[in-house]
Amino acid sequence: MPIWTRVSGLSEVEISDREMNTKNTGVPLPATQTGMRPVVKYRQSRLLGAVRQLARTRGAGFGLGVLLLIIAMALFAPSLAPYEPTSVDASAVLEPPSLAHPFGTDELGRDILSRVIWGSRVSLQVGIISVGLALALGIPGGLLAGFIGGRIDDLLMRIIDAIWSFPTMILALAVGTAFGAGLTSSFIAVGVVFAPTVTRLVRAQTLSIRELDYVLAARAMGAKPSRIMWQHVWPNVASPVIVQASILVAAAIILEAGLSFLGLGVQPPTPAWGSMLRAGYPFLLTSLWPSVFPGLAIFITVLAFNLLGDGLQQALDPQLRRAKKI
Amino acid sequence: MQKYLVQRLVQLPVTILFVSIIAFTVIRLLPGDPAMAWLGESFAGDEELYQATRAKLGLDQPWPVQFARWMAQIARGDLGVSARIRLPVSQVILQRIPITLELIVFSMLLAILVGVPAAIISAVRPNSMWDKIGTLGAIGGMALPDFWLGILLIYLFGVALKWLPPSGFTPPTEDLASNLKLMIMPAMTIGLVHSAGIMRQTRAALLDVLGQGYVRTARAKGLAELLVIRRHALRNALLPVVTIIGMQLGRLIGAAVIVETIFAIPGLGRWATDSILFRDYSALQGVILVFALWVLIINLLTDLLYAYLDPRIRLE
Numbered sequence: 001m002p003i004w005t006r007v008s009g010l011s012e013v014e015i016s017d018r019e020m021n022t023k024n025t026g027v028p029l030p031a032t033q034t035g036m037r038p039v040v041k042y043r044q045s046r047l048l049g050a051v052r053q054l055a056r057t058r059g060a061g062f063g064l065g066v067l068l069l070i071i072a073m074a075l076f077a078p079s080l081a082p083y084e085p086t087s088v089d090a091s092a093v094l095e096p097p098s099l100a101h102p103f104g105t106d107e108l109g110r111d112i113l114s115r116v117i118w119g120s121r122v123s124l125q126v127g128i129i130s131v132g133l134a135l136a137l138g139i140p141g142g143l144l145a146g147f148i149g150g151r152i153d154d155l156l157m158r159i160i161d162a163i164w165s166f167p168t169m170i171l172a173l174a175v176g177t178a179f180g181a182g183l184t185s186s187f188i189a190v191g192v193v194f195a196p197t198v199t200r201l202v203r204a205q206t207l208s209i210r211e212l213d214y215v216l217a218a219r220a221m222g223a224k225p226s227r228i229m230w231q232h233v234w235p236n237v238a239s240p241v242i243v244q245a246s247i248l249v250a251a252a253i254i255l256e257a258g259l260s261f262l263g264l265g266v267q268p269p270t271p272a273w274g275s276m277l278r279a280g281y282p283f284l285l286t287s288l289w290p291s292v293f294p295g296l297a298i299f300i301t302v303l304a305f306n307l308l309g310d311g312l313q314q315a316l317d318p319q320l321r322r323a324k325k326i
Numbered sequence: 327m328q329k330y331l332v333q334r335l336v337q338l339p340v341t342i343l344f345v346s347i348i349a350f351t352v353i354r355l356l357p358g359d360p361a362m363a364w365l366g367e368s369f370a371g372d373e374e375l376y377q378a379t380r381a382k383l384g385l386d387q388p389w390p391v392q393f394a395r396w397m398a399q400i401a402r403g404d405l406g407v408s409a410r411i412r413l414p415v416s417q418v419i420l421q422r423i424p425i426t427l428e429l430i431v432f433s434m435l436l437a438i439l440v441g442v443p444a445a446i447i448s449a450v451r452p453n454s455m456w457d458k459i460g461t462l463g464a465i466g467g468m469a470l471p472d473f474w475l476g477i478l479l480i481y482l483f484g485v486a487l488k489w490l491p492p493s494g495f496t497p498p499t500e501d502l503a504s505n506l507k508l509m510i511m512p513a514m515t516i517g518l519v520h521s522a523g524i525m526r527q528t529r530a531a532l533l534d535v536l537g538q539g540y541v542r543t544a545r546a547k548g549l550a551e552l553l554v555i556r557r558h559a560l561r562n563a564l565l566p567v568v569t570i571i572g573m574q575l576g577r578l579i580g581a582a583v584i585v586e587t588i589f590a591i592p593g594l595g596r597w598a599t600d601s602i603l604f605r606d607y608s609a610l611q612g613v614i615l616v617f618a619l620w621v622l623i624i625n626l627l628t629d630l631l632y633a634y635l636d637p638r639i640r641l642e
Contacts, residue, residue, distance in 0.1 A: 161622075162341050162344035165618040165622050167617050170617060173599065177357070177602055262599060295473075295477065
């Protein structure tokens with residue numbers, strides 16, 4: 001932290017927030033209303049406030065709860081699953097749900113409940129790692145494009161326009177095929193496909209923030225561009241990116257399931273929800289169950305991430321929050 | 327407006343060039359040997375024949391030369407020959423475009439017919455029972471994987487109720503009734519999933535507009551509620567709705583990839599996945615280019631329509 005902030009007793013976040021308040025209302029708010037407190041406490045209260053807000057939104061609380069359950073399911077899959085997910089039983093093929101097999105068995109006599117539990121690992125991993133990759137590629141790209149502008153920006157935007165004009169599924173299929181079948185290939189395919197979305201969002205936010213007075217002030221004080229970018233612009237870009245990330249995880253899970261439904265991505269016998277549907281639906285005429293539960297698992301997980309994203313948006317967007325209070 | 331139009335039209339060829347470069351590069355990254363794919367499984371390992379095939383397909387040339395040749399070919403309207411069925415790619419694409427187009431048009435119509443009325447009912451009485459049902463439905467619809475919905479519909483209408491044939495395709499010129507019957511479930515699969523996004527966007531836009539002063543004025547001067555909604559609210563809420571419909575129209579072609587596979591429809595999407603699995607370079611290049619052009623044109627039209635509908639943009 002530079003000396004001047006220590007002298008003023010305010011963190012940079014506070015200063016930028018104060019600026020934002022001035023910007024939003026046109027009138028500088030008195031210090032008591034900008035919520036200024038000692039640095040550490042202020043940061044805590046901001047985080048706590050967001051979490052509290054999140055828990056108060058009904059949908060988001062539900063989403064968060066379901067997600068924790070699914071994460072626990074993935075973590076404790078070995079002890080939760082009643083059977084080995086890959087153990088074949090020729091005497092119990094395509095059985096309807098029963099006490100022994102609550103979700104029934106698949107075309108090889110494997111327990112569907114156990115495979116759904118294990119499958120959560122693939123979906124969560126792909127969702128989180130591929131979106132992490134998209135963020136790692138998209139955030140620096142978007143910041144640079146928005147901050148530097150000019151030719152680099154033009155070039156990057158044309159490339160992104162081009163990537164965006166491929167249907168997501170086709171691009172993911174092609175990238176996935178290029179890297180061969182398997183989990184890693186799914187990470188890369190989904191991550192690369194989603195990176196432009198993040199870049200666009202970060203760039204648009206950066207463009208609007210870069211014109212604000214506090215950035216000008218930082219520049220006037222001789223702050224280096226990299227410092228302005230990470231210390232002044234990024235903290236104010238972060239909220240919409242967090243919201244977008246949660247929604248992208250949901251989209252990533254659907255996309256991965258689609259890829260493994262088409263036969264790409266995780267290969268048998270590793271259980272994944274998409275490939276379970278692929279294996280199950282040719283038997284639709286005689287047995288419905290192999291086509292129901294894996295899809296239901298995808299639906300619930302995606303729903304949870306979407307609800308969390310909606311809730312985060314309400315919790316993190318001061319304008320929405322204020323609008324709600326009034 | 328004119329400046330904007332010119333700017334967009336100048337950008338288009340640049341984007342198309344990038345699209346071609348990306349399509350070309352990604353396809354070259356695919357594992358497997360296209361010459362081998364061309365020769366087929368009966369190929370006995372004749373080195374001379376193999377080299378001749380590589381030369382014939384232009385695969386012995388460096389990538390930049392291959393790319394330049396491909397671009398020159400495209401300029402002549404020639405997309406090469408499919409390795410799998412030995413037919414000109416352009417011919418196959420022209421045959422299959424109407425099939426995918428039919429699917430997309432029906433899906434979009436259904437999405438709008440479900441999404442917009444649901445949004446109006448919800449927005450007119452916010453927090454009513456209908457609003458809650460509509461909003462919950464939309465949140466659920468957005469989380470619904472299209473391939474799963476497709477499978478469930480096949481079971482419901484094709485297996486359990488036996489109302490519709492489970493999958494397949496009949497050309498409309500052969501038997502229009504059968505063609506339409508077979509299109510119902512695929513269109514429902516895509517349409518219902520995409521109506522959710524339209525519903526949420528339209529509802530938000532309507533709620534925003536209904537809170538405006540001019541709507542209060544319209545109500546205050548005694549206009550019938552239906553007129554208020556239609557003339558004052560809906561017209562002004564149209565902008566964001568047009569944007570989302572445009573975006574979805576571009577994305578629908580991606581949904582067609584999976585839905586055509588489930589319902590065994592011989593459209594472009596099915597052709598694309600088959601070409602990837604078979605390493606059919608020319609076919610894949612051609613179909614990807616068509617997809618990208620579709621998205622670019624839809625985006626351009628959406629922007630133009632947006633500019634046309636919003637006098638603030640038009641007059642700038």
